[in-house]
Amino acid sequence: MSKAAGRRPDRGYALYQEALERIPGGTQLISRRPQLYSPGLTPPYVSRGKGARFWDLDGNVYLDLMMCVGASILGYADDAVDAAVVAQIRNGTAFSVSSPLEVELARELAAVIPCAEMVRYCKGGGEANAIAVRIARGVTGRDKVLFCGYHGWHDWYLAANLESDEALDSHLLPGIRPQGVPQGLAGTALPFRYNDLSSLEAQLERHRGQIACIIMEPARGASLPAPGFLEGVRRLATAHGAVLIFDEVVTGFRLALGGAQERFGVVPDMATYAKAISNGYAMGAVAGRREVMQAASEMFISSTYWSDAVGLAASLATIRELRRRDVPARIGAFGQAFQDLFNGLAQDHGVPLYATGLPQLIGIGYRDLAPELRRPLKDYYVQELTRRGIFGSLSVNPCAAHGDDELAEIEQALREIFPLLRAALREGDWESRLVARSVDAFRRQVG
Numbered sequence: 001m002s003k004a005a006g007r008r009p010d011r012g013y014a015l016y017q018e019a020l021e022r023i024p025g026g027t028q029l030i031s032r033r034p035q036l037y038s039p040g041l042t043p044p045y046v047s048r049g050k051g052a053r054f055w056d057l058d059g060n061v062y063l064d065l066m067m068c069v070g071a072s073i074l075g076y077a078d079d080a081v082d083a084a085v086v087a088q089i090r091n092g093t094a095f096s097v098s099s100p101l102e103v104e105l106a107r108e109l110a111a112v113i114p115c116a117e118m119v120r121y122c123k124g125g126g127e128a129n130a131i132a133v134r135i136a137r138g139v140t141g142r143d144k145v146l147f148c149g150y151h152g153w154h155d156w157y158l159a160a161n162l163e164s165d166e167a168l169d170s171h172l173l174p175g176i177r178p179q180g181v182p183q184g185l186a187g188t189a190l191p192f193r194y195n196d197l198s199s200l201e202a203q204l205e206r207h208r209g210q211i212a213c214i215i216m217e218p219a220r221g222a223s224l225p226a227p228g229f230l231e232g233v234r235r236l237a238t239a240h241g242a243v244l245i246f247d248e249v250v251t252g253f254r255l256a257l258g259g260a261q262e263r264f265g266v267v268p269d270m271a272t273y274a275k276a277i278s279n280g281y282a283m284g285a286v287a288g289r290r291e292v293m294q295a296a297s298e299m300f301i302s303s304t305y306w307s308d309a310v311g312l313a314a315s316l317a318t319i320r321e322l323r324r325r326d327v328p329a330r331i332g333a334f335g336q337a338f339q340d341l342f343n344g345l346a347q348d349h350g351v352p353l354y355a356t357g358l359p360q361l362i363g364i365g366y367r368d369l370a371p372e373l374r375r376p377l378k379d380y381y382v383q384e385l386t387r388r389g390i391f392g393s394l395s396v397n398p399c400a401a402h403g404d405d406e407l408a409e410i411e412q413a414l415r416e417i418f419p420l421l422r423a424a425l426r427e428g429d430w431e432s433r434l435v436a437r438s439v440d441a442f443r444r445q446v447g
């Protein structure tokens with residue numbers, strides 16, 4: 001606890017005040033806003049990182065359970081990936097003609113990803129999805145998109161909330177206003193429910209002959225595909241002539257080297273990647289069957305930095321290291337150990353939280369807890385983790401740098417924190433325990 005008490009990221013918050021004056025919203029990624037976690041304690045800024053740890057501007061070190069929203073699958077500043085990037089930087093990174101690494105990476109992706117006969121590159125997940133949807137619309141000549149999950153910030157997706165401001169509620173976050181998205185896109189992006197084939201079928205029937213693609217997260221945090229669900233989606237997509245796109249921005253290279261499509265044995269027409277593909281360097285990819293992807297050669301899909309060799313070199317090195325170190329299996333073993341530890345201690349202490357989902361992609365949910373107690377319980381959990389030098393919330397993204405030492409540190413912290421949570425639930429004295437409450441913002445609900 002003494003370690004906890006001295007841990008105040010004051011320099012970070014001084015800078016964040018300036019950021020709020022100069023950068024709308026303060027951060028570039030909404031889930032980096034410190035007010036979503038434990039305001040005043042959660043560090044707004046990082047100075048450096050290594051393995052599963054990072055240091056804030058005030059010299060405090062944190063064991064990270066989020067790992068750059070899952071992007072850093074090997075750990076921060078990974079020696080092998082960084083060596084490949086540094087070597088590339090010494091030779092230059094972007095030129096008037098393309099890098100041969102584009103073809104080398106295409107070969108590597110085709111070897112690893114079941115649907116990847118052809119690939120295109122970009123710089124992030126939302127961008128990869130925008131490209132995939134454009135290709136699907138181009139190849140089918142249809143406009144409408146059925147979606148299930150979170151797919152980024154672009155117009156095609158947020159258009160879902162133009163007709164009903166609740167369309168995105170169970171896919172992204174409640175109450176998002178599609179401000180700035182053209183009204184003309186109303187009715188072009190339509191949601192269906194995860195693990196509910198009849199909701200997909202109903203949409204396909206209602207919009208028969210108009211659906212360009214079905215884009216979905218094949219597994220979503222705590223939600224795993226029910227038996228036959230992904231197979232059913234595949235069958236319906238084919239029957240209705242719609243392109244099936246798996247958004248593997250989170251699941252890719254994590255559930256298995258070939259992502260969810262390898263893990264669950266259902267192959268889409270296209271799939272999108274970012275995050276773990278390059279262990280912290282800007283990179284994204286769209287992979288797919290030749291028949292669909294080839295259409296992109298006739299379409300205007302083009303950008304200067306999409307052939308930047310830093311992202312390409314980082315991706316090649318990352319994929320080779322993931323294979324060499326058997327990372328999906330290793331992070332699965334760590335994640336399983338985390339879930340067992342968390343659930344055992346939660347049960348022992350009578351704390352109504354449980355760790356669920358695939359071990360490579362863990363969600364923490366509430367067990368039979370009144371809705372009004374969920375937010376204070378989460379805030380208290382995050383606050384006490386932060387005080388003990390652990391950066392975490394209700395999702396855990398295991399990485400290759402998480403091992404026995406980290407698990408022991410987590411165990412020590414949970415053994416201290418769970419009795420506090422139990423006492424707070426018993427006493428209801430949240431106000432005296434919470435330094436600050438988190439602020440509602442754009443976050444998906446877990447559980």
Ligand SMILES: Cc1ncc(COP(=O)(O)O)c(C=O)c1O
Nearest residue numbers: 124125126150151152249250274
């Ligand atoms: C499933 C999924 N798709 C797309 C994205 C968007 O990726 P990016 O933030 O790289 O644009 C995310 C980001 O969290 C995601 O989780």
